[in-house]
Amino acid sequence: MKYSIIYADPPWAYRNKNTGGSMNSGSNAKYPTMSVDEIANLKVRSIADKNSALFLWATVPLLKEGLFVMESWGFSYKTMITWRKIMSLGMGWWFRGQTEHLLLGIRGNVKAFRLQEANFLQIKSLRHSEKPEEFRAMIERATANMPVRRRLEMFARKRVKGWHVFGNEIEGGIKLK
Numbered sequence: 745m746k747y748s749i750i751y752a753d754p755p756w757a758y759r760n761k762n763t764g765g766s767m768n769s770g771s772n773a774k775y776p777t778m779s780v781d782e783i784a785n786l787k788v789r790s791i792a793d794k795n796s797a798l799f800l801w802a803t804v805p806l807l808k809e810g811l812f813v814m815e816s817w818g819f820s821y822k823t824m825i826t827w828r829k830i831m832s833l834g835m836g837w838w839f840r841g842q843t844e845h846l847l848l849g850i851r852g853n854v855k856a857f858r859l860q861e862a863n864f865l866q867i868k869s870l871r872h873s874e875k876p877e878e879f880r881a882m883i884e885r886a887t888a889n890m891p892v893r894r895r896l897e898m899f900a901r902k903r904v905k906g907w908h909v910f911g912n913e914i915e916g917g918i919k920l921k
Contacts, residue, residue: 746793749887752898753801753875754783780809784816795852799883804841819849825863832869857886
């Protein structure tokens with residue numbers, strides 16, 4: 745099956761050492777991570793429809809890598825939505841990161857959404873790496889007029905009606921060959 749809407753939150757690996765009192769922090773301590781090359785080499789091109797939109801989460805320190813993955817998957821960057829995490833001190837080496845970015849890329853002929861909503865949301869921070877449902881709802885509103893709406897969430901943590909899923913936290917999701 746080919747998907748016209750792909751929503752992805754890859755398990756980015758960071759090249760920093762563990763920190764904190766237990767020296768056991770960050771994404772590597774929470775779930776299996778993947779290198780940028782492993783993420784970029786996933787067979788997303790084979791499952792993306794010729795006319796499709798990609799919504800790809802990237803953290804601030806890995807923004808360049810997010811754009812690289814988007815291009816590797818065959819999508820052209822268009823814009824981003826920023827999430828400011830309320831009630832979160834954030835983590836980071838240079839500054840305390842309190843934002844994440846949802847990059848939008850397209851492949852083929854996708855008309856501009858012209859969604860009359862801001863590209864900046866302030867929403868309370870959730871458990872590590874969990875994204876607020878408001879972003880999925882925004883994606884659904886933004887893509888409501890696409891002629892084909894087969895939706896896939898990559899690296900999903902739960903099933904959502906109307907979406908196929910891929911990820912190691914859910915049984916029975918699709919396989920990327």
